[in-house]
Amino acid sequence: MGGQEGPRYGRIVAELRQRIETGQLAPGDRVPSTREITRQWGVAMATATRVLTELRHEGLVRAVPGVGTVVAERAVAPAGAAVVAPAGAEAERPVRAARVAPVVAVRAAEAGPGPGGLALGRIVGAAVAVADAEGLAAVSMRRVASELGVATMSLYRHVADKDDLLTRMMDTVIAARPLPDEPPAEWREAVGLAARQLWGLFRRHPWLAPALSMTRPQVIVSALPYSEWTLAVLHAHGLDLQTAFTAHLMLLNYARGIAVNLESEREAEAHSGLDSEAWMDTQEPALLTTLSSGRFPALSRLASAGYDLDLDALFEFGLHRLLDGLAPLLDA
Template sequence: MNGQAAPRYTRIVDELRRRIETGELTPGDRVPSTREITRQWGVAMATATKVLTELRRQGLVRAVPGVGTVVEPGVRPGRAKRPERPERAAHPERPAPAHRPPAAARRGSTADQTLTLERIVEVATAVADVEGLAASSMRRVAAELEVATMSLYRHVADKDALLLEMMDSVFRRWSFPEEPPEGWRERLELVARMLWEMCRRHPWLAPTLSVTRPQMVAGALPFSEWTLMALDGLGLDPSTAFTAHLTLFNYVRGTAVNVEMETEAEALSGLDAEEWMAGQEPALHAILATDRFPRLRHLATTGYDFDLDGLFEFGLQRLLDGLAVLFEEVARTAAPGYPYG
């Protein structure tokens, strides 16, 4: 490993740590959010998440509900805590405890009395967006809200019920224009891109959505209604129209599943997709050194710029091309005198 550059996330951690140690960021100041980190340093969301997780582990920052991630009140310029205390290094499997008030203080706080379902869903969604759905446990959400875990159960039955509320809240944040585009294709493009952007912002969403056992999420119904409306007047029977709707939905969902997979892989490895691919190049070139795969070897030589958004858009257009053929066939078979013309 000697001579290799440090993972990108550690360089960002060092930079933010420097700002804290020099007083450029003072106690209580907000540090860049995950989205700001992705914009400033050009890294993926998982890398930005790993940055803030490491800063929290080092005791430099804390998450404040409704505010964001801020510099810890106890951190002073030039006196920031050093990472990896000897006693913790001896137990690498034991995670650093989350910074929070004592349990008794949390239970006795007025936060329990002002807790709402909307606030619970907001915090649970924020945690899942950054750290994945598994991190958004009832205990973790309660800790972020600084309330007793049992306080949450007065508003939501369990984690499954909370997930449904999260899904519903995410869908309800989006709305369709009052004046829809003219053509069926433009209308389907609009709904598909809205779903894609939604899954991009909430990587946990696509894997939780089910086609075979659809959840009763009222906020998602306008998306189905919009799609079926776009297919009105094209000669499809209701069953075929709904199948077309499911096909479009499942295409978006199936492609978006890769967002969460990449987020998790990057968080575990500390490498974004580009860095990971760079590490695979020697093995790939060794496999392609023979004449068995000349086309793949040519592609590896010339390079391929993988872009998930581009992949989504390419597939969307081809799917819509296929639907156009279907609609033309339906119109042709419905013409007077068919098949004799």
């Protein structure tokens, strides 16, 4: 790093740190990306990457797959308390089984303690916490038992196997976000509400989308109201039940299709040590070399202008287009 880059690096870190500590950038807000830092402060990409790395090391920011780097939620929840994310943002990942959504405690009370005082809700809550923190691949009967401090075989008194546990995990997290009692009167608003709520669930639990199967759907009781909601709304506005259900599956798989990138990105980051922005930076020289041939003028112009991938914005763009496509059927 040159003599000019060093002082600039320190000033940029100090400025962004001040914005965060004074509340100009609130928890969940995006901080400038590496490309924005290079443009705004006129520094090299390596310096911009180092700035964000330093802020991550200080615990001030965190990387969210498909969104970018955001201000971290620095408050530490007490044991047994729920970690609540801002609306529309991915929840902070719990690190231990004690930090689970309130619904886990509710369902634990409903399930009641089994032999040895081990309740089904505690098992499911521990599994959800591990999946939220480390991904679905980290969930095993042995790992869940270890989190609870019990013998692995004791879990089988409550769940048949890992597939049964996974179904209960999905049921629990979906039940945590019930739909309103009544849908909005306007079909577009009602269908959009259900789709956005599903997207929020996928956001909070990145493992959920790849765990759901479209071709071999699991029986998840808490998910049925979502199907009933969309089916009833579209049927009430003129679609036959077959077409309405097809539209429901289309919207569900659209949200799920974007959301599967969340878990794969988390796995890639864990293996490479690079978040999506840092990885893209490593690919930029090869891309620019390819584009310099002149064969791809539109892509070249886009690369020059810059493009920040935002999965939330991508989801909203596609959802509006899908609803536009359904409109003529319902209007007819």
